[in-house]
Amino acid sequence: MKYLMLIYGNQEKWASIQAEDIAKQDAFNKKYQDTGELIGAFGLADAAQARLVRRENGLPAVTDGPYLETKEYIASFYLLDCESEERALQIAADMPWADQEPVEFWPIMHEAKLDL
Amino acid sequence: MTASRVEDLLRELAPQVLAALVRRYGQFHLCEDASQEALIAAARQWPADGLPENPRGWLITVASRRLMDQVRSEQSRRNREEEIAVATPASELLGPPADAEPTDGDDSLALLFGCCHPGLSPPSQVALTLRAIGGLSTAQIAAAFGVPEATMAQRISRAKQTIKAAGLDFSMPPGAERADRLRAVLHVLYLVFNEGYTATDGAELTVPALSREAIRLTRWLHRLLPHDAEVTGLLALMLLTDARRPARTHSDGSLVPLAKQDRQRWDRTQIAEGTALVAAALPAGEVGPYQLQAAIAAVHDEATTMAETDWPQILALYNLLELIAPNPFTTLNRAVALAMVHGPAAGLDVLAALAADKRMARHHRLLATRAHLRELAGDPAAASADYLQAARRATSVPERRYLALQAARLTR
Numbered sequence: 196m197k198y199l200m201l202i203y204g205n206q207e208k209w210a211s212i213q214a215e216d217i218a219k220q221d222a223f224n225k226k227y228q229d230t231g232e233l234i235g236a237f238g239l240a241d242a243a244q245a246r247l248v249r250r251e252n253g254l255p256a257v258t259d260g261p262y263l264e265t266k267e268y269i270a271s272f273y274l275l276d277c278e279s280e281e282r283a284l285q286i287a288a289d290m291p292w293a294d295q296e297p298v299e300f301w302p303i304m305h306e307a308k309l310d311l
Numbered sequence: 312m313t314a315s316r317v318e319d320l321l322r323e324l325a326p327q328v329l330a331a332l333v334r335r336y337g338q339f340h341l342c343e344d345a346s347q348e349a350l351i352a353a354a355r356q357w358p359a360d361g362l363p364e365n366p367r368g369w370l371i372t373v374a375s376r377r378l379m380d381q382v383r384s385e386q387s388r389r390n391r392e393e394e395i396a397v398a399t400p401a402s403e404l405l406g407p408p409a410d411a412e413p414t415d416g417d418d419s420l421a422l423l424f425g426c427c428h429p430g431l432s433p434p435s436q437v438a439l440t441l442r443a444i445g446g447l448s449t450a451q452i453a454a455a456f457g458v459p460e461a462t463m464a465q466r467i468s469r470a471k472q473t474i475k476a477a478g479l480d481f482s483m484p485p486g487a488e489r490a491d492r493l494r495a496v497l498h499v500l501y502l503v504f505n506e507g508y509t510a511t512d513g514a515e516l517t518v519p520a521l522s523r524e525a526i527r528l529t530r531w532l533h534r535l536l537p538h539d540a541e542v543t544g545l546l547a548l549m550l551l552t553d554a555r556r557p558a559r560t561h562s563d564g565s566l567v568p569l570a571k572q573d574r575q576r577w578d579r580t581q582i583a584e585g586t587a588l589v590a591a592a593l594p595a596g597e598v599g600p601y602q603l604q605a606a607i608a609a610v611h612d613e614a615t616t617m618a619e620t621d622w623p624q625i626l627a628l629y630n631l632l633e634l635i636a637p638n639p640f641t642t643l644n645r646a647v648a649l650a651m652v653h654g655p656a657a658g659l660d661v662l663a664a665l666a667a668d669k670r671m672a673r674h675h676r677l678l679a680t681r682a683h684l685r686e687l688a689g690d691p692a693a694a695s696a697d698y699l700q701a702a703r704r705a706t707s708v709p710e711r712r713y714l715a716l717q718a719a720r721l722t723r
Contacts, residue, residue, distance in 0.1 A: 196706070197457075231434070231466025234458055276458050278434050305457075307707045 197234075197276050198283040200290070201299035204270040206241065219291040227275075227286060234274040242268050274303075314358040320366065321350050322527075325446025328370045330418035332378065333481050339425070340471035341378055343443055349374035350446055417483060419444070420535050425481040427495040428474065435470035436499045437506075442467060445524055455521050456506065493536075497545050497601065500529050504549050522553055543592035544602030550585035551608035554578040566713045570617040582612045600636040603628055622651040639671050643680050655688035675704035679714055686721065695721035 227233035239245075247260040277283040280302065287298045328349065332342035349370045363369040426440040438456075441447045447455075453463035484492050504525035529546045536542050558572040567573075589605040607628045614620040629645035642665050650658025662681050666672040682697035698718035705711040 228462075228465060229469060230432075231438075231462050231469055234462050276456070276462065278432065302706045304706055304708050304711070306709065 196278070196280060196283065197274065197303040197305065198280070198287075199301040199303055200273040200275065200287050201269055201301070202271045202273075202290070202292075203267040203296075203299070205267050208267075209270070216291070223289065223291055232275055232277050232282075232286065234276050236271065236273045238271040239269055314354075317354060317357045317362075320362075321353055321370075322446040324367050324370055325350060326419040326422055326444045327367060328374055329443055330422045331371050332374055333422065334418055335375075336378065337480070338475075339479065339481060340475050341381060342374070343471060345378035345381060346370070346374045347442065347448070348377045351448070420532075421481050421483045423496055423532070424484055424489075424492045425474065425479055427492065427499050428477070428479060429492075429495060430473055430477050431470050433499070433502060435466055435473070436495070437502050438463060438466045439470045440499050440528075441503065441524070445528060447524070493539070493541075496532070497541060500525050500532070501545060501549075501601075503528070504552075522549070522556075525549060526553065538595075540592040540596030541599040541601050543588050544599060544605045547585040547588035547592065547605035548601050548608055550581045550588070551605055551612050554581035554585065554612060560709075564709060566709050568713075569611065574615060577612065582609075585609060586612070598631070598635070600632060603632040603635070607632075620651075622648055626652050639665060639668065639674075640676065643676055646684070647680060650684050650687060655684045658684045659688065673704060675701040675710075675714070678704065682714075682717065691721040 224233060224236045228236075242261075245261060247258045249256045249258075275283050275286060277286065284300065287293065287300050290298050325346070329342060329346040332346055333339055336342055352373055353366070353370060357363075357366075423440065423444050426443050427436045431439065438452055441452050441455075442449065449464050449467060450460050452467075453460040456463065483489065504522050506521050526546070526549050529542070529549060533542050533546045554577050555569075555572065557578065558574065558576040559567055561567060585605065586609045589602060589609055592602050593606065607625055610621050610625050610628070626645070626648040629641065629648050633641050633645055642661060646658040646661040646665070649661060659681065662677060662684065665677060671677055678697045678701035682694045682701060685691075685697060686694035695718045698714050698721065702711050702714035702718060705714055
């Protein structure tokens with residue numbers, strides 16, 4: 196079963212991050228890449244770099260934005276593949292800052308055609 | 312010889328080659344890599360050049376050579392050569408060569424038991440079994456499970472490290488432990504089957520049909536252990552379930568529930584084989600969960616319509632199954648059987664008791680079952696609400712679509 200974990204934050208938060216914090220996150224990533232459960236971990240660029248894309252007359256039309264009204268926006272996402280939701284929740288709780296900030300946890304839909 | 316016939320032959324020889332190497336050199340993690348490389352080399356050469364005179368001997372020779380190359384090229388060359396020398400008993404060096412005729416299936420069986428070692432997580436057991444026993448490549452296994460090859464490679468490599476660290480010698484576990492390990496082996500094969508039964512239909516060549524692979528491996532295990540009733544039961548269960556595959560989906564991929572399936576499209580040959588297997592297993596040995604599930608599948612498969620199904624017999628089998636292997640999903644199925652025999656209210660009572668468990672109460676399977684029984688009980692509004700909740704909680708796209716359609720049908 197695959198799951199998505201999302202971490203939110205803002206500039207202020209990133210500015211306060213220390214080298215040992217990054218090391219903690221790297222250690223987490225390595226730990227679960229080694230077990231074959233963390234498919235990928237991706238940090239997003241700052242919101243200033245985000246764009247909105249549309250298609251106009253068959254061509255890409257790119258504008259600045261999104262202009263987020265929330266104080267925090269997506270900072271990174273993690274893709275898990277685990278034997279059970281229980282195990283995936285355990286990994287989410289093992290995220291370095293899960294004792295201070297919640298980790299957003301989403302099951303991913305699959306194409307399994309179960310028996311009815 | 313065609314590439315697909317070569318592949319079939321290679322998959323059959325895979326565990327034998329690996330078993331021969333492990334017997335001679337120990338060092339499962341190194342032997343496994345080497346035998347994979349030999350299989351890949353054969354898959355490339357044989358379709359073009361034709362089969363060697365002794366395919367098995369060819370593979371073992373090539374794999375042994377790769378193993379030596381690998382050992383020599385490692386940085387810790389000296390250490391590793393020592394490891395091999397230490398792991399190879401003197402009698403082995405003087406004994407029959409690794410490609411001597413196999414004594415019997417015991418080596419391959421011991422290998423399978425090793426792949427399902429309790430120290431490994433179930434996903435690792437599955438991946439390792441498919442590679443070492445099934446002869447599938449890491450890329451094929453990754454495609455079958457929908458993960459990147461690197462992730463699957465990591466899973467396999469970690470499993471091999473665990474085996475190395477545990478000092479597993481791949482000999483047959485003794486008496487009492489053997490029964491426990493066989494249970495783990497059957498569970499792994501069942502996981503592979505279910506993954507294949509529920510995921511892709513294997514139409515693409517790059518994605519192996521896992522359910523077919525599980526049947527092939529279980530058939531092989533059944534040949535090695537013909538008198539184990541649960542092995543027979545599992546093979547029967549797979550055949551009887553897989554027989555319904557042609558009728559399970561519409562051409563657009565949407566699901567067809569058992570009640571609406573065109574039973575003419577069920578595979579009668581597979582049903583006959585599965586039924587004969589379970590009929591032979593049940594009176595022979597100790598009754599186990601796979602035999603009972605196979606018996607239930609057989610009763611369904613024998614009925615020409617849903618209405619003609621022998622529900623009292625299905626209910627009796629679920630009662631027995633719940634007794635020997637209690638599980639909330641067995642209880643769910645028992646509730647349906649109970650409803651078919653004694654009416655929906657009796658089934659709903661069982662579900663109410665089951666919903667006392669909070670996690671179960673939110674499970675889409677319980678909600679979907681309750682919806683079905685509430686509809687039978689003549690309460691379409693409550694049924695629709697349950698179907699809607701079930702749809703929201705399902706993570707399978709076709710299943711969610713089906714459940715949402717049911718909710719909509721009842722509010723029309």
